[in-house]
Amino acid sequence: MTSITIIGTGTMASAIADVASAAGADIQVLGTSEEKARVLAGRVAGTAGTVGDDVTGEIVVLAVPYPALATIADTYGTRLDGRVVVDITNPLDFATFDSLVVAADGSAAAELQVALPGARIVKAFNTNFAGTLSSRELGGDPTTVLAAGDDESARQAVLDLATAAGLAAADAGTLRRARELEALGFLQLTLAASERITWNGGFALRR
Amino acid sequence: MTSITIIGTGTMASAIADVASAAGADIQVLGTSEEKARVLAGRVAGTAGTVGDDVTGEIVVLAVPYPALATIADTYGTRLDGRVVVDITNPLDFATFDSLVVAADGSAAAELQVALPGARIVKAFNTNFAGTLSSRELGGDPTTVLAAGDDESARQAVLDLATAAGLAAADAGTLRRARELEALGFLQLTLAASERITWNGGFALRR
Numbered sequence: 001m002t003s004i005t006i007i008g009t010g011t012m013a014s015a016i017a018d019v020a021s022a023a024g025a026d027i028q029v030l031g032t033s034e035e036k037a038r039v040l041a042g043r044v045a046g047t048a049g050t051v052g053d054d055v056t057g058e059i060v061v062l063a064v065p066y067p068a069l070a071t072i073a074d075t076y077g078t079r080l081d082g083r084v085v086v087d088i089t090n091p092l093d094f095a096t097f098d099s100l101v102v103a104a105d106g107s108a109a110a111e112l113q114v115a116l117p118g119a120r121i122v123k124a125f126n127t128n129f130a131g132t133l134s135s136r137e138l139g140g141d142p143t144t145v146l147a148a149g150d151d152e153s154a155r156q157a158v159l160d161l162a163t164a165a166g167l168a169a170a171d172a173g174t175l176r177r178a179r180e181l182e183a184l185g186f187l188q189l190t191l192a193a194s195e196r197i198t199w200n201g202g203f204a205l206r207r
Numbered sequence: 208m209t210s211i212t213i214i215g216t217g218t219m220a221s222a223i224a225d226v227a228s229a230a231g232a233d234i235q236v237l238g239t240s241e242e243k244a245r246v247l248a249g250r251v252a253g254t255a256g257t258v259g260d261d262v263t264g265e266i267v268v269l270a271v272p273y274p275a276l277a278t279i280a281d282t283y284g285t286r287l288d289g290r291v292v293v294d295i296t297n298p299l300d301f302a303t304f305d306s307l308v309v310a311a312d313g314s315a316a317a318e319l320q321v322a323l324p325g326a327r328i329v330k331a332f333n334t335n336f337a338g339t340l341s342s343r344e345l346g347g348d349p350t351t352v353l354a355a356g357d358d359e360s361a362r363q364a365v366l367d368l369a370t371a372a373g374l375a376a377a378d379a380g381t382l383r384r385a386r387e388l389e390a391l392g393f394l395q396l397t398l399a400a401s402e403r404i405t406w407n408g409g410f411a412l413r414r
Contacts, residue, residue: 170403170404172398183391202412203410
C-alpha cells in the first residue's frame with residue numbers, strides 16, 4: 001500500500017486521514033501544532049510531527065487553507081521534488097464570497113506547480129466536503145474524487161488511493177483543469193453557504 | 208402554466224422542448240429552418256416559426272451554439288426587453304477542447320446580458336446533457352437544473368419550469384455564477400469526450 005503525509009490538522013486533514021486509513025496507507029501527520037498532529041495521527045495509527053519535518057509519504061496532501069500554500073512551498077522547496085503533492089484548496093475571497101483570489105485564467109494548483117517545479121502537483125479533494133470523505137458516501141453512492149495534474153502517474157496515484165478507500169474516482173485531465181475543479185469547488189461552497197445544499201451534499205458524478 | 212419560446216431545433220432544443228412539454232407549458236419553436244421547427248413543435252404540440260418572428264413565450268430559451276448568440280441578439284435587440292432569456296451555451300474552444308473562448312473572468316451569459324441589456328438573462332441547462340433532460344433522470348434521481356442570473360424572479364421562473372417538469376432545481380445565484388456554471392459544463396463535456404462518463408451521466412447535485 002501507499003504512504004501518505006498529511007500536512008494540516010483541521011477538518012479536511014482529518015477527513016483525508018480517514019480516507020487514507022480506509023485505503024490502508026501508512027500515514028504521517030504534520031501540523032503547526034505537534035499536539036494536534038499527535039491527536040489526529042493517533043486516531044489513524046499514524047506518526048506525527050511538525051511542519052518542516054521530512055515528509056515520509058509518497059503522496060503529500062497539503063490539507064491547509066490557500067494562504068498557507070506559499071509558506072509550505074517556502075519551507076519545503078526542493079525537498080518535495082518528485083513527490084506527489086496534492087493541493088486541496090478552494091482559493092475563495094472569503095470577504096465577498098463572490099470570486100476566487102487567484103488569476104481568472106489560473107488556479108491555486110497552477111501557482112503551486114510554479115512554486116514547486118520539481119513536485120508532481122495534483123489538484124484533488126477540493127470538490128469534496130469533509131463529511132462526504134469521512135463517510136465515503138454522497139447521497140447513498142460512493143463519493144467521487146476528481147483529480148487533475150500534468151503528471152499522469154501522480155494523478156493516478158491519488159485516484160488509486162481514493163479507489164482503495166472505497167471512493168469513486170475520476171481523472172479530470174491536466175493541471176489546466178484545476179481551474180474548472182476550483183470553479184466547481186467554489187460553486188459548491190456557495191450552494192452550501194446559502195443553504196441550497198447541506199455540508200454532507202454536493203456534486204456527485206454519475207457515469 | 209408558463210409559455211416558452213425555444214429558438215433552435217437541435218438536440219438541446221429538442222430536450223428542452225421535452226422539459227417544457229412535461230411542465231405543461233405553451234411552446235413556440237423558432238428555427239432557421241421552418242421545416243425543422245415544425246417537426247419539433249409538432250412533437251410537443253407547439254407552434255412553429257422562423258428566427259426573427261415575434262416571440263410569444265415569457266421564457267425564451269436560446270438553444271443554439273455559443274457563436275449564434277450574437278446573431279440572435281442582433282436580430283431581436285430590444286424586442287426581448289423584459290423577457291426571461293435563457294443562455295444554455297458552453298462556449299468551448301472546440302479546436303483544442305482545452306479552454307473556453309470567453310474572457311476568463313466572464314461568461315457567455317454575461318456577454319449576452321451586455322448585448323441585451325433590457326432582457327432578464329438566466330444561465331441554465333448548460334450543465335445538463337440532453338439525454339438527462341429528455342429522460343429527466345440522472346443515475347436514478349431527478350436531473351438537477353442549475354440557474355444563475357441577476358433578476359431573481361427570472362431565475363425563479365426557470366427553476367419553476369424545471370420543477371413543474373419533475374426535475375430538481377437549484378438557485379446558483381447571480382449572473383456572476385454563470386462563470387462557474389460554464390466551468391462545470393466545460394469540465395463535464397471533457398469528462399464525456401474522454402469517456403470517463405457517458406452522455407447520459409454527469410454531475411448530479413445531492414442535498
